[in-house]
Structure formats: structure tokens, C-alpha cells
Amino acid sequence: MQSSARDAVIAIQGGQTRSEEGVEQVNNASTTLRRITSAVEAIRDMNRQIATAAEEQTSVAEGITHNLVEIKAIASNNQDNVKRTQEASNNLSGLSIGLNDVISRLST
Template sequence: MEKGREQAQQSVERASQAGVSLQSITTTLNSINDMNTQIAYAAKEQSSVAEEINRNITLLNTLAEGNAAKVTQSSSSTSQLATMADNLQSMIKRFNIS
């Protein structure tokens, strides 16, 4: 009878320890779940920021191409103006005032 009571007491203690261990495991799993949620949120935020950076780089590229075209156009216009100025200079040299 005494041996049965000791075994029952040991079983109760083991069950109590198992309960404490399960509670600790549950707490740890909840913590891991919270961290996974935070990681997923941070990854989503990083993805959004990366997409925004990509859009901005694309816009900058478009603007740079537009600026390059305008610089080429300005260079051409400047060259034409220089030619016209040379022609005008030649015409003025031929013009004689009597």
C-alpha cells in the first residue's frame, strides 16, 4: 500500500513537471510565432521599400534620358547658332558703307 502511494506521488510530481515543461514549451512557441510574424512584416516592408526604390530608379533613368536628349538638342542648336553667327560676320565684312 505504501509503495502504491509513493508511486502515485511520483506520478503526480512527474505530471506536474510535465505540465510546467509544456507551459514553458507553449510560451516559447508563442514567442517564436510572434518573432515569425515580426520577421514576415519586416520582410514585407523591405519588399515595399525595394519596389519604391526600383520605381524611383526607373524614373531617374527616364529623366536622365530626357536630359541627355535635351543636351544633344541644345548642342545642335548651339552649333547652328555658331554657324549663323559666322555667316552673319562674313556678311557684315562684305557690307561697305560709302
């Protein structure tokens, strides 16, 4: 009977040890899961920041494209104005030469 009681005590102690080890493993798993959850939340926040930055970059790129289109239109308009100014200058030069001829004839 003593041997059976001793065996029972040993079995109970072994069961208690295994239970304690199981509790420790569950606690470790819980801690690990909390760390994983925190890491996933941090990654999700980073993804949001990346998405926001990408949207901002897209908006800036669209603004730059719009500004470049406007600059091109202004440059084209300026080029047209330069041509008109050159034509007007040539006309004035011709008129000046003609006026000089008239003055020369009148002076002689």
C-alpha cells in the same frame, strides 16, 4: 495476521510513494509543456515580425525600382535635351560666322 497487515501497510505506503512520484512527474510535465507553449508563442511572434519586415522590404524595393525607372527616364530626357542644346549651339555658331562674314563684306 500481523504480517499480512504489515505487508498491506508497506504496499499502501509504496503505492502512496509511487502516487506522489506520479503527481510530481505530471507537475514537471505540465511545467515543461507551459515552457514549450511559451517558446512556440515567441517563435510565432518572431515569424510574424519577420513576415512584416519582409513585406516592408518588398515595398521599399518596389519603390526603389519605381524611382530608378523614373530616374532613367529623366536621364534619357536630359540626354535628348543636351543633344538639342548642342545642335542649337552649333546652329547659332554657324549663324554667327555667317553674320560676321556679312559684316566683314559690308565694312570693306
